[in-house]
Amino acid sequence: MKTRHLFKLVGTATLALLLAGCGSSKSDDKTITVAASPTPHAQILKVAGEELKKDGYTLKVKEFTDYVQPNIVVDEGKYDANYFQHTPYLDNFNKEKNTKLVSVGKIHYEPFGIYAGTKKSLNDLKDGDEIAVPNDATNEARALLLLADNGVITLKDNKDIKATVKDITSNPKNLKFKELEAAQVSRARPDVALVVLNGNYALDAGLDVKKDAIAFEKSDSTAASTYANIIAVKKGNEKTAKTKALVKALKSAKVQKYINDTFKGAVVPYTE
Template sequence: MKKIVFLIMVFCFAAAGCSQAEDRTEEPKQNEKEVTLKVASLIPPMTEILDLVKPKLAEEGIKLETVVLGDNVQPNTALAAKEVDANFFQHAPYMEQFNQSNNAELVSVKPIYFANYGVYSKTYKSIEEMPEGATIAIANDVSNIDRSLSLLAQHKIIALKEKKDIYYTIADIKDNPKNLQFKEVDLLMLARTYDDADAVIMTPAYAAPLGLTPKSDALLTEGVENDFAISLVARKDNADSEAIRKLAEAMTSPEVRKFLEEKYDETAIPAFK
């Protein structure tokens, strides 16, 4: 009888031990909390890349929410105000301009792709065909004025003075053989000037709705030897967080590279190895 009681007690303790072990095994799952990352963006392929990495991040316990905004100012103001956790729409010089103007501390986390800047004309087949005094439309923010002038100088269409400040300005043009005139317009309005200006300098994202690509239609292109890669941007206070790090890893994965190379060819050139 004592032996039977002893066996029953052993069984009960064993069962209780298993139950506690099972509870300990399940406990982390019950306590795990999903992290939500809000990322502000504008247009494809930026938004498409964010959509592409959502399933991978979900496996890591990160819920990615893409916040699509209507202009190229809101993503930075929202990030600085901590309304979003990161943004994906700009290159580092544009971000630095925002920091200087707004006493902000935005940080470039990872360059993702080069949006191949190009010169497009509805009327002329080459820069050489353009007449003296022709008008070229360029974006009106200081970083993209710098970028546009640098592109023209790269191809020796104009010559620039030695750079003494962070950005080139129109005043830094020292040689302009064709006496080109520059019309500065809002970045989001560039495509609308295509019908009126003699030429427009813009990224593939704004050329694409017009049916234009750098490879087929641009008179001049920029290439990848520059600091203008479209980058994942966060704040100084969260740029080193695990969630942002995992987002950066997902956005520079072989899957993203394959997506860019297959769908966007040289209009969005991967900036990561």
């Protein structure tokens, strides 16, 4: 009798756990997890979260300060999506890390800018001066293209989004390039003549692209489309209800107004 009673209790407990698990899974279906850079991505997502509530979703955002982990955690299935990068960076990352991530929507564009270090203008550059640029493949190319557009250097192809310092064909002032992890570039300002910054890291450093940049990418340029920041998910999750709801919220009129009002040109909503 005691043994039979014990089995009955165990069976009841197991059933309760199973039911609890089912309830948790159902709840998780209405929770969207996103890995994002703090500025401006996490800020924008906060507003998107308010929109998602209207569709019954809860948005949870984890902030990352690097450009590697947000892709890794989505590829491993730990997060539903990420928001921090553009398509060229994602394509290069997939190739190098063998990840399987895809873009599901272009959300905003952040003009790349050239900012003062020890020199205040391009005309102040002297022979042998050093310029700090991001060291990842796509963002370094973007920095070099901006420098080429402003006559600082010449590249083999001034539209090559894969350009590196090896593709510089003319460097009249024998400038040196300090290649740093993107998050570190702004910190080099006291030690180099100029820095070329990603929009979000410029914001983190308290820089306004329209007020502080010596030169920046124009919003109607090819770069606006090529380097628009995207929502990325693991391949196979492009059409899930969560993915569709997240993209819809980020493209909402409320989010676009927030971007325009808050960042005043440093971040621009992307429109097809």
